Every structure is written in structure tokens, then in C-alpha cells.
Amino acid sequence: MNATQTLVALWTLVLKEIKRFTRIWPQTLLPPSITMAMYFIIFGNLIGSRIGDMDGFSYMDFIVPGLIMMSVITNSYSNVASSFFSNKFQRSVEELMVSPMPNWVILSGFILGGMARGLGVGLIVTIVSLFFTRLTVEHPLLTVLVVVLTSALFSLGGFINALMANKFDDISIVPTFILTPLTYLGGVFYSISMLPNFWQGVSMLNPILYMVNVFRYGFLGVSDIPVGWALTAIFAFIIVLFFVALTMLERGKGIRS
Amino acid sequence: MAEPALSIRGLTKVYGNGFQALKGIDLDVQQGDFFALLGPNGAGKSTTLGVVCSLVQKSEGKVSIFGIDIDKDFAKAKYQLGVVPQEFNFNQFEKVLDIVLAQAGYYGMTRREALPRAEQLLRDLGLWDKRNGNARMLSGGMKRRLMIARALMHRPKLLILDEPTAGVDIELRRSMWEYMRRINQDEGTTIILTTHYLEEAESLCRNIAIINHGEIVRNTSVRELLAELDTETFLLDLAEPVSQPPVIEGFEITQVEPSQLALVIHRGQQLNDVFSVLSEQGMQVVSMRNRANRLEEMFVSMVEAGNNAIDKRAELNKEAQA
Numbered sequence: 328m329n330a331t332q333t334l335v336a337l338w339t340l341v342l343k344e345i346k347r348f349t350r351i352w353p354q355t356l357l358p359p360s361i362t363m364a365m366y367f368i369i370f371g372n373l374i375g376s377r378i379g380d381m382d383g384f385s386y387m388d389f390i391v392p393g394l395i396m397m398s399v400i401t402n403s404y405s406n407v408a409s410s411f412f413s414n415k416f417q418r419s420v421e422e423l424m425v426s427p428m429p430n431w432v433i434l435s436g437f438i439l440g441g442m443a444r445g446l447g448v449g450l451i452v453t454i455v456s457l458f459f460t461r462l463t464v465e466h467p468l469l470t471v472l473v474v475v476l477t478s479a480l481f482s483l484g485g486f487i488n489a490l491m492a493n494k495f496d497d498i499s500i501v502p503t504f505i506l507t508p509l510t511y512l513g514g515v516f517y518s519i520s521m522l523p524n525f526w527q528g529v530s531m532l533n534p535i536l537y538m539v540n541v542f543r544y545g546f547l548g549v550s551d552i553p554v555g556w557a558l559t560a561i562f563a564f565i566i567v568l569f570f571v572a573l574t575m576l577e578r579g580k581g582i583r584s
Numbered sequence: 585m586a587e588p589a590l591s592i593r594g595l596t597k598v599y600g601n602g603f604q605a606l607k608g609i610d611l612d613v614q615q616g617d618f619f620a621l622l623g624p625n626g627a628g629k630s631t632t633l634g635v636v637c638s639l640v641q642k643s644e645g646k647v648s649i650f651g652i653d654i655d656k657d658f659a660k661a662k663y664q665l666g667v668v669p670q671e672f673n674f675n676q677f678e679k680v681l682d683i684v685l686a687q688a689g690y691y692g693m694t695r696r697e698a699l700p701r702a703e704q705l706l707r708d709l710g711l712w713d714k715r716n717g718n719a720r721m722l723s724g725g726m727k728r729r730l731m732i733a734r735a736l737m738h739r740p741k742l743l744i745l746d747e748p749t750a751g752v753d754i755e756l757r758r759s760m761w762e763y764m765r766r767i768n769q770d771e772g773t774t775i776i777l778t779t780h781y782l783e784e785a786e787s788l789c790r791n792i793a794i795i796n797h798g799e800i801v802r803n804t805s806v807r808e809l810l811a812e813l814d815t816e817t818f819l820l821d822l823a824e825p826v827s828q829p830p831v832i833e834g835f836e837i838t839q840v841e842p843s844q845l846a847l848v849i850h851r852g853q854q855l856n857d858v859f860s861v862l863s864e865q866g867m868q869v870v871s872m873r874n875r876a877n878r879l880e881e882m883f884v885s886m887v888e889a890g891n892n893a894i895d896k897r898a899e900l901n902k903e904a905q906a
């Protein structure tokens with residue numbers, strides 16, 4: 328394929344992915360908006376006013392970045408996981424396999440589709456949050472960079488999950504048993520400086536903590552952890568997962584008998 | 585001579601569970617041919633075609649499409665290839681038009697190029713009225729035609745159809761034949777199809793390969809195969825039921841129903857001889873027709889012969905082990 332054809336193919340795939348999640352918006356775009364609005368009302372407004380300050384900010388301002396990040400993570404992941412798995416399940420993945428599209432284009436198409444949903448939902452949640460507080464963004468560029476990288480990383484995770492999955496249950500295991508706990512314990516609702524030393528140490532093993540913190544740093548200008556280090560780590564993870572996913576695709580793992 | 589459209593050498597496939605589906609297939613399909621791959625269920629037809637279009641990972645062997653080795657440049661080979669698989673493999677929740685347009689996009693065709701092509705194909709295949717409906721709402725025969733339209737979007741030079749007319753009614757089947765013939769003759773598209781309807785192979789295809797238990801047992805032209813048939817079976821309907829079939833020296837006659845006989849004629853034998861004896865015995869033939877399809881009989885006998893050979897081999901193995 329020449330460069331133009333490759334771009335056409337990639338664009339076709341991305342557009343199709345975007346069409347998919349917008350077509351089923353009551354399942355994909357609406358629920359996170361409602362859930363997050365509940366979080367803002369209950370934790371931010373009602374309980375938050377009693378909690379007082381967290382790291383020198385009102386509780387509402389503290390949790391907004393974390394909640395945006397949480398929706399970006401889950402939506403990026405589950406978009407790619409369910410879309411690619413249903414392509415496998417309905418066999419329409421064969422449409423891609425018989426075409427001359429290189430594997431990296433197939434992979435990128437799904438990842439960009441996942442990012443479109445993750446970032447789209449992130450934007451919706453941000454807009455919802457504006458009804459509850461006035462957002463300030465200290466470092467806009469960094470904020471955008473980290474949310475885009477995080478979305479790419481979890482889209483890749485969702486892709487690998489879908490390649491390995493044999494049944495629909497297999498794509499809900501990771502979100503339920505790994506992503507959700509790690510996100511809740513990743514400093515979305517509290518600053519890890521509140522934790523005893525030992526649990527602070529344990530928390531440092533949680534990769535989501537770094538993403539949430541860098542993102543929050545972008546908004547508020549404060550972070551529990553060194554920002555540059557975290558960015559490098561996210562970037563490295565993306566590279567590694569991209570090549571893992573590509574190799575699996577190349578070998579036909581889970582799609583070619 | 586031009587490169588064959590498809591050339592397969594020593595192709596084997598062992599599936600993940602250890603089952604050997606292909607045991608060394610050699611096959612050539614020339615450009616412009618209309619080629620049938622026949623075989624009973626589980627013979628290895630879909631596996632062979634799956635390797636050719638990258639849905640199945642081959643174990644050993646070489647496959648070239650218009651001289652392009654799929655191990656060297658599969659992407660280039662795939663441009664020449666259109667595939668209509670045995671099972672529905674489109675997203676049931678997408679619109680008909682979107683499905684064919686997306687497929688064109690995967691080959692690098694812009695929407696502007698793809699749209700007129702899609703319209704033409706969907707019209708030709710009688711799906712244009714359904715273009716904005718979900719694929720799930722099509723009938724089985726329409727779904728098959730949708731897959732044909734999808735496979736033709738990028739103008740492939742080799743079209744592979746895995747049981748394209750399975751579950752399609754007779755009238756529609758004939759119109760699909762007409763369509764396939766047209767793209768073979770007018771556009772010079774090489775076509776390979778698998779089918780269980782031997783009539784289909786007989787009326788459409790020039791060349792034929794028969795596959796059984798993962799091996800090619802015959803590879804020849806349809807005409808030659810038919811010429812080899814040295815027996816033909818006729819069904820004779822009698823005016824009155826008979827208690828037992830008549831015995832006529834040199835002819836094989838069996839009773840199918842009280843008033844129906846099956847008569848096997850070998851090459852060189854005269855039907856007249858039978859009729860005269862029958863009328864002497866007071867049996868009146870009111871009508872007569874050819875039993876089933878001639879190719880079908882040959883096919884059945886060939887597959888049975890193959891199975892017997894395998895049974896024998898198994899027995900020999902048993903004996904050897906004993």
C-alpha cells in the first residue's frame with residue numbers, strides 16, 4: 328500500500344470505530360456522564376464540604392482531575408476491548424485480515440478509536456464538572472499530553488485483552504478486578520500523603536497513581552510524585568504494549584487458527 | 585504461459601489441536617479459469633482457501649497468487665484477491681452500504697471512488713434498496729450476495745467463493761450463476777468456488793479438483809471427468825406395480841418403489857434391449873428420467889473409494905500392530 332492508501336485505510340477504520348460508539352451513545356457516552364455527575368454532587372458538594380481541604384485545595388477541585396482521568400481510563404480500555412472482541416466474535420475481523428492493510432494500521436485504527444471515546448468522555452466529564460466548580464489549568468500542555476498518553480496506553484491494554492479473550496466475560500475481568508481497584512486506590516479521592524508510610528510505598532507500585540497525579544499536577548500545580556519521571560514511564564509502557572500487541576497480531580494470536 | 589492465478593505446492597495444515605486437515609496439496613488454477621473445488625464435509629476445502637486468504641496459518645508449503653509468493657508480499661497478493669467466505673463475517677449491526685464502503689477503504693479506495701462502485705454492485709446484486717438497512721435484517725440469500733458485493737469492491741482478479749449458493753433458492757441460485765459467469769467472461773476474473781451442488785460445478789466450471797481427507801484425489805477438466813463416466817442410471821416408472829424386479833441378462837435392475845425400477849446402463853449397452861424384454865414380460869414404461877446428476881454419482885463413488893482405501897489402510901495398520 329502506498330502512503331495515501333494507508334491513510335485512507337486508517338481513516339476508514341478510525342471513522343468506523345467512532346461511528347460505532349456514537350451510534351450506541353446511550354451505552355457509551357451517557358452512563359459515564361451520569362455517574363460522574365453523581366460523584367460531583369455527592370463527594371464534591373455534599374460530603375466534600377465537610378472534608379475540608381486536600382493538599383490545600385477544596386475537595387471538589389481535588390477530585391475533578393482524578394474523576395476525569397478515571398473516565399478516560401475505563402472508556403479507552405473498554406471501547407477497544409469490546410469493539411475488537413465483537414469483531415472477533417462476529418468474524419468481521421476477517422474483513423481486516425483479508426485486506427492488504429498492514430497490522431500496525433489495524434492496531435492504530437482501534438487505538439485511535441479508543442482514544443476518541445476515552446478523550447470524548449473525558450471532555451464530557453470536564454464539561455459536567457464546570458457546573459460544580461471553576462476549573463483552573465496551571466499547565467495546559469502537560470495536562471493534554473498526559474491525558475492523551477494515558478488514553479493511548481489503556482486503549483492498547485484493551486486491545487491486548489480482546490486478542491486474548493475467548494468469551495465476553497474475558498473482557499470484563501480486567502476492568503472489574505484490576506482497573507477499578509487500581510483507579511480507586513490511585514489517589515483519585517485522596518492524597519497518598521494521608522496514608523501511613525507503608526501504604527504510601529505500596530501505592531507507589533500502582534501505575535495509575537502516577538497518571539492521576541501528573542494529570543492533577545497539570546490542573547492544580549501540585550503532585551505527590553515527580554512529574555518527569557511519571558511521563559517517561561507512561562511513554563515507555565506505551566511503546567512496550569504497542570509492540571506486544573503488534574507481535575500478537577502478526578502471529579495471529581486469537582484470530583488466525 | 586501466463587503465471588497461474590493460484591499455485592499451491594505441498595500445502596499442509598495441522599491445527600492447534602493436532603488435527604491434520606491438509607496433507608500436502610498441490611493445485612494450479614490458471615488465469616481466467618472457472619474452477620471448482622469439491623469434496624465432502626470436512627475434506628479441507630475451507631482450510632485450503634483460508635490459507636490462501638490469510639485466515640488460516642499454513643503449516644508447510646508454498647502459495648502464490650499471480651506469481652506473488654504470499655510469504656514474501658502477502659499485501660500485494662491480497663490486492664488481487666476477493667473472498668466470499670462460507671460463514672457470514674460482517675458486522676450484523678452495520679448498514680449494508682457502510683459494510684461495502686468500509687471494505688473498499690481497507691484497500692485504500694477513497695469514498696469518492698468507492699461510492700459509484702458500491703452502487704453498481706449493490707444494484708447488480710439486488711441489494712440497492714436495502715443499502716440503508718442493517719445487515720442483520722437481510723435474508724440469508726441477501727447476506728451471501730452482500731458478501732459477494734463486498735468481495736468485488738476493489739476489483740480483484742481472483743475471486744474465491746466458499747459455498748456461495750448454500751441456502752439459496754433455485755431461482756436466485758441461477759441468477760447468481762449468471763452473475764458469476766458474467767464476471768468470469770466479461771471481466772476475465774478468475775473464479776474458484778467450492779460447492780456441494782455438483783450441478784453447480786457441472787454447469788459453471790471448466791476445471792475441477794476433488795479433495796478428500798486433506799488430499800487432492802482428482803484434478804482435471806469437468807468435460808474429461810464426465811467423459812469418463814461409463815455408467816448411467818435411469819429411473820423407469822411403470823404403469824403397474826410389480827412384485828419383484830425383472831431379471832435381464834447383462835443388466836443391473838433394482839426396484840426402487842413398487843412401480844419404479846432403477847436401471848444401470850454401461851457404455852455400449854442398448855436401452856432398446858431392456859425395453860423389448862420388459863414389454864415381453866408385460867411391463868409398460870410410462871416415463872423415464874436420469875437419476876440425480878451424473879457428476880454426483882461419480883463423486884460419490886470416488887469419495888467412497890477413498891474412504892474404503894482409508895479403512896483398508898487402518899486395517900493394515902491394525903494388523904501391523906497386532
Ligand SMILES: Nc1ncnc2c1ncn2[C@@H]1O[C@H](COP(=O)(O)OP(=O)(O)OP(=O)(O)O)[C@@H](O)[C@H]1O
Nearest residue numbers: 584599601603605624625626627628629630631632
Ligand atoms: N480451527 C480448527 N481447529 C481444529 N480443526 C479444524 C479447525 N477448522 C477446521 N478443522 C478441521 O479440519 C477439517 C477440514 O475442515 P474444513 O473446514 O477445511 O472442511 P471443508 O472441506 O470446508 O468442509 P465443509 O464442506 O463442511 O465446509 C475438518 O475435519 C475440521 O473439523
Ligand SMILES: [Mg+2]
Nearest residue numbers: 629630670746
Ligand atoms: Mg468449508
